[in-house]
Amino acid sequence: DLTMMLLGVDRDSEEVSRVYDERTLVVLNVLEYIVKTCQKFGITCSMCGQAPSDYPEIAERMVKAGITSLSVTPDVIDRTRQVVFDVEKKIFQEKSRK
DSSP states (O other): OHHHHHHTOOTTOTTTGGGOOTTSHHHHHHHHHHHHHHHHTTOOOEEOSSHHHHOHHHHHHHHHHTOSEEOOOGGGHHHHHHHHHHHHHHHHHHHHHO
């Protein structure tokens, strides 16, 4: 729903659904801003919907931003766990080097 509002596009409309894409830079930047703002104020931030299931790069970017949790479809749970593990491991390694 947030993607539809940001892009002004109805994902169910045959006329404009081709431009509906959660990976659009404006959508990713707004999502990242929301995650970081929640983190700043100690608010839990979760992401649900099809995007983190369909696009592991979105899940990766949100984990890097500090998202609290992701909701994904059952068929990609293992893949998403691996993405989260890899990103958090990299973050931990970078922090331990400093």
